[in-house]
Amino acid sequence: MEWITDPxxxxxxxxxxxxxxxxxxxxxxxxxxxSNLRTACSALGCGKAADFFKFDxxxxxxxxxxxxxxxxxxxxxSNYMSDNTVEINEVTATELSQEYNIDSAGEAYLPTEIFSTxxxxxxxxxxxxxxxxxxxxxxxxxxxxxxxxHAISGLSNLQLPSLIAVIGFFIGGxxxxxxIYPLIF
Amino acid sequence: xxxxxxxxxxxxxxxxxxKSEAASWFRIYEMFRFDSFHMYGIIGSALVLGVIGIQVxxxxxxxxxxxxxxxxxxxxxGVPRYLIGGIIFGxxxxxxxxxxxPMYVLAGAGFPMILIVIFGALLGTFVYGLLRSxxxx
Numbered sequence: 001m002e003w004i005t006d007p008x009x010x011x012x013x014x015x016x017x018x019x020x021x022x023x024x025x026x027x028x029x030x031x032x033x034x035s036n037l038r039t040a041c042s043a044l045g046c047g048k049a050a051d052f053f054k055f056d057x058x059x060x061x062x063x064x065x066x067x068x069x070x071x072x073x074x075x076x077x078s079n080y081m082s083d084n085t086v087e088i089n090e091v092t093a094t095e096l097s098q099e100y101n102i103d104s105a106g107e108a109y110l111p112t113e114i115f116s117t118x119x120x121x122x123x124x125x126x127x128x129x130x131x132x133x134x135x136x137x138x139x140x141x142x143x144x145x146x147x148x149x150h151a152i153s154g155l156s157n158l159q160l161p162s163l164i165a166v167i168g169f170f171i172g173g174x175x176x177x178x179x180i181y182p183l184i185f
Numbered sequence: 186x187x188x189x190x191x192x193x194x195x196x197x198x199x200x201x202x203x204k205s206e207a208a209s210w211f212r213i214y215e216m217f218r219f220d221s222f223h224m225y226g227i228i229g230s231a232l233v234l235g236v237i238g239i240q241v242x243x244x245x246x247x248x249x250x251x252x253x254x255x256x257x258x259x260x261x262x263g264v265p266r267y268l269i270g271g272i273i274f275g276x277x278x279x280x281x282x283x284x285x286x287p288m289y290v291l292a293g294a295g296f297p298m299i300l301i302v303i304f305g306a307l308l309g310t311f312v313y314g315l316l317r318s319x320x321x322x
Contacts, residue, residue: 007204007205007206008201008204008205009223009226010205010222010223010224010225010226010227010229010230011226011230012205013201013204013205013207013227013230013231014226014227014228014229014230014231014232014234015230015231015234016197016201016205017198017201017205017227017231018230018231018232018234018235018238020194020197020198020201021231021235021238022238023194023197024194024256025242025249025255025256025257026249026250027187027190027191027194027249027250027251028249028250028251028253028254028255028256029191029256030256030257033284033285033286033289034284034285034310036285037285037306037307037310038310038314040307040310041307041310041311041314044307046311046314049311049314049315050311050314050315050317052313052314052315052317053311053314061188062187062188062191063191065188065191065192065195066191066192066194066195066198067195067289068192068195069191069192069193069194069195069196069197069198069199070195070196070198070199070202070286070289070290070293071195071199071289071290071292071293072192072195072196072199072293073195073196073197073198073199073200073201073202073203073290073293074199074200074202074203074208074289074290074291074292074293074294075199075293075294075295076196076199076200076293077199077200077203077204077290077294078203078293078294078295081200081203081204082203082204084294086206086209086211086212088211088212088214088215088220088221089215089220089221091220092211092214092215092218092220092221095218096214105211109206109208109209109294109296110209110210110211110282110291110296111210111211114210114282114298115210115296115298115299116298117297117298119298120298125298126301128280128281129281129298129299129301129302129305130301130302130304130305130308131277131280131305132277132278132280132281132282132283132302132305133277133281133283133288133301133302133303133304133305133306133308133309134277134305134306134308134309134312135273135274135276135277135278135280135305135309136274136277136278136281136283136284136285136288136302136305136306136309137277137285137305137306137307137308137309137310137311137313138270138273138274138277138309138310138312138313139270139271139272139273139274139275139276139277139309140270140274140285140306140309140310141270141309141310141313141314142266142269142270142273142274142313142320143266143267143269143270143271143273143274144260144261144266144267144270146274146284146285146286147228147278147284147285147286148284148285148286150271151228151232152228152231152232152235153235154260155232155235155236156231156232156235156236156238156239157239157257157259158236158239159259159260160260160262161260161261161262161263161267162260162267164264164267164268164271165267165268165270165271165274166271167268167271168267168268168269168270168271168272168274168275169271169272169274169275169278170217170275171271171272171275172271172272172273172274172275172276172277172278172279173213173216173217173275173276173278173279174217174275174279175272175275175276176217176275176276176278176279176280177214177217177218177279178217178218180276180280181279
């Protein structure tokens with residue numbers, strides 16, 4: 001049964017992500033996972049506060065449906081198709097353990113030191129997750145897309161703006177992990 | 186029927202994200218430390234096939250099921266919004282270890298703390314909407 005629970009290597013996953021994009025194109029939509037956040041804001045009534053959310057969100061219900069599917073997919077994969085551990089490079093795992101006391105690499109899917117519900121009363125962890133999410137939401141809309149919209153859809157369509165955005169994603173990510181992590185963790 | 190196909194594509198995408206470990210905080214950390222080829226392989230191979238497939242679609246003028254046009258609109262040119270917005274997104278991606286697709290996948294996989302990240306993302310989207318006219322694009 002190991003072939004079911006084993007993680008999929010990159011050369012299986014990458015082509016399947018490309019397939020996801022083509023399936024969406026085939027049904028007349030575009031692969032981009034952050035636009036649903038705008039749709040959700042609009043559905044929650046944010047149109048009263050800003051024109052950016054004043055549009056017929058019902059026409060965009062399809063991206064909320066894709067989100068519902070992604071949630072179900074996560075449930076299926078974690079419960080029936082995975083042992084929920086992630087093996088990373090040993091050097092990285094040792095570094096995480098020594099520098100940040102994160103010892104759950106190889107034992108969990110997400111670091112329990114951050115994502116365990118034991119931290120619900122830890123203001124620092126809550127702030128990290130909230131700030132991280134905030135920048136993802138703000139940055140994705142400002143840049144007009146996220147990893148799927150720019151790094152996959154946009155670059156596949158040879159869009160220069162997407163290349164600029166992806167360079168931005170990596171500048172931000174590298175700065176966060178290499179310079180800001182040592183200050184906050 | 187159309188909505189059923191969107192749902193099925195979402196389920197497929199969720200399984201791929203989880204099984205490839207692209208939804209794991211550990212993989213994102215490892216990627217930004219350049220310690221593994223895994224994430225670069227995923228994005229790179231998706232991209233190579235994506236570029237080829239989109240060229241095939243354009244050259245053969247392939248239409249979506251049920252007619253209409255393929256959603257391949259050119260993106261509006263500009264630099265500040267893509268660069269500044271991109272950097273802010275990257276900071277958040279690395280801080281939370283999640284981007285907009287995987288955060289929903291993780292919610293389904295049973296990590297309640299990810300709901301804080303999703304709430305933050307909604308809040309960030311809302312604040313962008315409020316400040317939009319004051320930001321350089």
